[in-house]
Amino acid sequence: MKRTAAIVCLSAVLVTAGCSDSKPDSGGKADPNNEKQASAEVVKSFAAAWVKAWAPNGKPDEAAALTDAPTTFGPRLDGVDTALVAQSATVTPQDEPNCTDGSTCTQELAVEAVLRGIGTMKWTSTATAVKTGDAWKIKASGDTIYPGLGEANYLKRVRALPARASILDRNGRALTANRPVVIVGVASGNVATPATYAAFTKNLDVDGAKLKARAVAAPAGQFVDAITIRAEEWEKLRPAMGKLPGVLTMGGTQSLPETSTFARSVIGTMKTATEETLKNAGPTASSVDQVGTTGLQYAYQQQLAGTPGGTVTLRDGKTKMTIKTVFSQQGKAGVPVKTSLDANLQRAAEAALATSKLPASLVAVQASTGQVLAAANGPDATNYNRAFQGHYAPGSTFKIVTSAALMGSGETANTALPCTNTINVFGKTFKNYDGLAAYGNGSMQKAFNESCNTAFISQHGRLPADGMTKAAAMFGFGKDLKLSIPAYGGEVPAPKDDVAEAASMIGQGTVTASPLQMAMVAGAVQHGAALNPVLVPGKDPAGAAASPLPAATTAALRTMMRTTVTGGTAHVLAANGAVAAKTGTAELVSKGKVITNGWMVGYRGDVAFAVIVEGGASGAKAAGPILKTFLTKFK
Structure with a gap:
């Protein structure tokens, strides 16, 4: 299912494919009997619909309707979008159609997909247009989306965040370091009890009522995060909270000073990205990232975070084994921020x-x-x-x-x-x-x-x-x-x-x-x-x-x-x-x-x-x- 995100989509660059010398009919439409003109027209429309499908809140219905198997192609196009975590795409028809006969033409598509939190992945696929009755349709194939997908293969994305760089004092001593943390939350639905939410309010200063509302509204089987705390703080709370119904935890690391109070209002704090802090974090940040929310952590978020790396592999649909790596981007480590503090x-x-x-x-x-x-x-x-x-x-x-x-x-x-x-x-x-x-x-x-x-x-x-x-x-x-x-x-x-x-x-x-x-x-x-x-x-x-x-x-x-x-x-x-x-x-x-x-x-x-x-x-x-x-x- 298509994810939602308040991120500006790149504009589609749609180049009209070359046409034959024949002119369209009086209604401005391509002549279905002119294979080059007709196939170019349907490929152009398909490319535009694909761009819409991979835009934030986009749906694949329009692109699927232009194929010869809408019910199977729509979910396929949407599934690749979800697998890549694409926030936008440009799809550009290349050169003129290559027609082998009066009912089959192929045309290459140059695709650029912005993978949220990683960067831009580029490839070329081939759209095959076929004449079905008096209409031209795009053949519903996985290869139209990415070469080698076929009917069963799939794409797998992995994103790797570099370790966050430290904020330093005037002598180069680290004021922050990546320390163990625990993300404390609850299971979605009605698993947690009133006692659970009361414990969040009492022990973690989390609004239990708001947490309950989020948990009830979340899809089944999800982890609803409430707060991120230092691992040593959770160890003190675990005997009282760890066994309460619905309480879930996840381990991780976060860039933190030596204590929760040390230079807090200057160094700043970090939390899971919100719409506002995600904009400040830049185009390679993700909504699941821990980003700076105040102080120097916010001011120098992009410098400290560095650039994520990532890979996309083509996998065999039956064995799940990697066929080949089709995209790879090396991450760049963050750069420390040296302050005047002693x-x-x-x-x-x-x-x-x-x-x-x-x-x-x-x-x-x-x-x-x-x-x-x-x-x-x-x-x-x-x-x-x-x-x-x-x-x-x-x-x-x-x-x-x-x-x-x-x-x-x-x-x-x-x-x-x-x-x-x-x-x-x-x-x-x-x-x-x-x-x-x-x-x-x-x-x-x-x-x-x-x-x-x-x-x-x-x-x-x-x-x-x-x-x-x-x-x-x-x-x-x-x-x-x-x-x-x-x-x-x-x-x-x-x-x-x-x-x-x-x-x-x-x-x-x-x-x-x-x-x-x-x-x-x-x-x-x-x-x-x-x-x-x-x-x-x-x-x-x-x-x-x-x-x-x-x-x-x-x-x-x-x-x-x-x-x-x-x-x-x-x-x-x-x-x-x-x-x-x-x-x-x-x-x-x-x-x-x-x-x-x-x-x-x-x-x-x-x-x-x-x-x-x-x-x-x-x-x-x-x-x-x-x-x-x-x-x-x-x-």
């Missing part, structure tokens, strides 16, 4: 996030190159890469940018800024966080170290309307990052009024950034210039994201971030070496309530970093301990 730093990042009870993300980058060293989301595994894609108010970590903007207007780290309990800007009252008490006049450096909101907001009149936007651009904000996987480069729109400008100076209002972007901000201070982030060297755009920061600004920011650790709000990191950092607490409204996210960004040596804790009380209290753990785990 496996050790990635483990350190994930171990640090495991200490959090709240959703958190940590990004570490190499300040001198912009290359991403680690990107983790925790404490629970998630496919959503909020470390790269999250749109967050950066809070007081954005005072790095604000300080640069004020220095660009003529101020210095020693400029006196008044720190009050509150400040009113055109009817909007702003306050300080973390219980910071007003201390009166102090330097910009002190305001930075203590994270005094009112001190920075008091200077909003010193900046032009686009002052914050331009300063943010120096740190790479607002760019399309164009990484191999989705990432957000932050946004600092020009404020619509003084209130919006004041909010932007403390990283609130319309200012948004991802943890990746804030790690790049810290890296820009360490390096002296903003760089583009890079995850896959050679693929992601590298180099400068903006002009270098002014030397005096860079020097001042480095000092201010260092003293924030030695004697300011980031003191939690004081014992972790020569760390420079900035804390941040950002307000947001969620479900009608005002909550805060805790931030901390900074650098040590050539490693810059950013941490956000969703719902964290403050940067120092929530993000600080995570960073301390991270910095303790590597030198």
Whole structure:
């Protein structure tokens, strides 16, 4: 029976065969008494009908009706289609018919069949047209489809997938490898019981009701897959689930990282192809393949998967033995994808996030190159890469940018800024966080170290309307990052009024950034210039994201971030070496309530970093301990 598939069919190339000098009758039809003209016409129609038969959802009826034995030829043509797993075909009549007498003519057919998941197979067969009464028909023979099929022989297709290539870290160590997995599912029909489906829901987080609906609707005797899990995970579940009615399993391999959580949102996941992921996987992929669905596995699916190989053999219908190999295509191994990640730093990042009870993300980058060293989301595994894609108010970590903007207007780290309990800007009252008490006049450096909101907001009149936007651009904000996987480069729109400008100076209002972007901000201070982030060297755009920061600004920011650790709000990191950092607490409204996210960004040596804790009380209290753990785990 013809398979269905949402795959674009190749157009048929139908070349009209040569005709004799005789003209068709007045109705535009071939003269049945002119053997060359009549046979060419029926061969042309047959070729077009064959193309339709092998198209997605195609049926052989039209082609069969043009033969002298429709009831036997239709299933034969459909059976070869099914055996080859053809997704489309072109059938082209060649040259002129060769007529031996007035009732028998032959004409060659050039056939190209696209074998789904392998490639294009080409051959030449011969169509024999015979005159039956006043009509011309194609002789119903297996040789018309493929030479040598005859009445009983058949074609056998075998597809071979090469081993999937690994995703590598910056040192060439494999982050993924082909590991044993078990595909867990149920028998079609009503074999499985309510207890079986309940176990899928409880133990495998599979919707039991949906699985049951699929099983009931599937043809008899089929394996209905539900989920693919690591072999060691199935061994733990097998005593409880293995003997339940209807449960079936199949073994296999899948490209997986060392654990189910390791760099999951960056490396990505793999599943049996869907209509969407099959398109991304390319023309040689099959609907039964395991393909990348997210992350780098999705982005580099075709490179990692390589090209399948395959053979088609002509088999004896009685003995089932191979007569000859009629098609062979050598597969090509996939090519590894080398990333900028450092496996050790990635483990350190994930171990640090495991200490959090709240959703958190940590990004570490190499300040001198912009290359991403680690990107983790925790404490629970998630496919959503909020470390790269999250749109967050950066809070007081954005005072790095604000300080640069004020220095660009003529101020210095020693400029006196008044720190009050509150400040009113055109009817909007702003306050300080973390219980910071007003201390009166102090330097910009002190305001930075203590994270005094009112001190920075008091200077909003010193900046032009686009002052914050331009300063943010120096740190790479607002760019399309164009990484191999989705990432957000932050946004600092020009404020619509003084209130919006004041909010932007403390990283609130319309200012948004991802943890990746804030790690790049810290890296820009360490390096002296903003760089583009890079995850896959050679693929992601590298180099400068903006002009270098002014030397005096860079020097001042480095000092201010260092003293924030030695004697300011980031003191939690004081014992972790020569760390420079900035804390941040950002307000947001969620479900009608005002909550805060805790931030901390900074650098040590050539490693810059950013941490956000969703719902964290403050940067120092929530993000600080995570960073301390991270910095303790590597030198």
